[in-house]
Amino acid sequence: MKVSPILFITFLSTASAFSPQQQHKSLITSTIRTNINSSSLSFFNKKAAPEPEPVAIAGIGPEGCALPSPSGVNTLSEPLQSSIVLGICAALGVSTFFFSSFLEYITLNYDWVQTWRYTWPLLGAIYAAAGVTHFTLQEEYENIYPSKGAWGFWYLPGSAAFHVQWTGVAEILGGVGLLIGGAYDAFMPVWGECPNVITSAGIGSDAAAGLLLLTAVVTPANIFMYTHGAKLPMDGPEVPVVGHAIRGVMQIVLFGLLYQMGQGTFDALLNP
Template sequence: MQSKLHVRYSLKLFPNVTSLAQLSSRNVLKRIKQTQHSPLRAVLQGKTPETQRYVAGALDVEVPVTTIQTLSEPVQGAIFVGIFSVLVASSVALCTLTDLSWAHSPSAPYIFGLSFTAAGVAHFTLHDDFCSMMPTQGAWGFWNLPGSASFHVNWTGIAELAGGLGLLSSTIPAVSEALPWLQSASALGLCVLSVAVTPSNIFMATHNAPGPGPKDKVIPPLGHIFRGGMQIVLWTALWGLSRGS
């Protein structure tokens, strides 16, 4: 399955401008060439587009441009680094300040196993939705990841399935005895994977990327803050589970 992701920007022109010929050289329409994975950015008289359209396979969603997207690329990059750093630092602090015994609940392998297995399946049943949350080339001024959005959605889906099924299998006594390392390895793999896909979650927050979920509204800032908090708990729990009881 091959899904091409594009982000198109629409621009409302000023009513008193009848043609580009009337504009001075300083106000000429500037364009950055659009490629398969990078957006078209149009800037007219210092104004940025008001809406953007995410197109991935059958998915076609128009959402507002965020304030962060109107900032300079160095500032956008700093915001990305700041968000990622806060998530990592908070997770490290939580791992350090707690004994992680709460991560070893007998129900933990079932909860995480079922959750990641379902998420892995969703990567294929909602393939275009997941493609839409992949950072586009040039996002934040530095993002340049080889491979298509579809490719990355596919391999992360397979990895989530493998990790989720690994956790579920580790709850079977015979499997646990034969492969005593399975639960720890599965939890560690899912922890690393969760960190690796974090840029997609940040992209949803900074660029209003739709992703899975209702397409008639964007996630509000408080929603992204809540998701960030849950991500910290997830990383910590998976790390604790990987360390054994």
């Protein structure tokens, strides 16, 4: 029986196609193609991972100051918040009046108070140093600037950076002026005249009056720390309510001292 050469070659071709080596190569090729197709599809179907939402930290930034503060004032309705802020301002004003009157009385009646009064202008050094920190720690001070819409009525034009900077300059100038005026009062002869800047009361009195008004202007920042828990410094601990009460008493003392030193300026402005 003769076998056709053509049939024999065809048989060998068919057998080689189903050999184990050929099957292995086909499997590898198929797997590679599947992986490539899968990778291509996964590339086009891949979705970007959502960015994590920023976490609000109590007392830092508008978001952090919107969280409940230790005083709880910022959780109240805006009309009630406004009433509390106005009440604090009124209490500071009335308390300052009585304390200043007390200072005036003891100054006129006790010699040791008159001697002590020569040390009051040293507050100028504190103000000047605080003014410098408005630039070295500007971001920290910006954190306690009342956020827009605070208490339902705070919409003062200008950025937090602007107000921190101009109040810093004013504190430096006022502090230096108070020191100069105090030095004249303490060391110059009684017939010597203190240089005038704004009024005839002298540079010391003018600086004290200016610092009094400046302190009143920045008081909302201190109140914002109480009502909304704003931190200064930002990495510091939360100030308890008692701490804010102590700060309020110190502010009354400061107002009283500044008014007594700047009373001549106020009299000159009101009675030209």
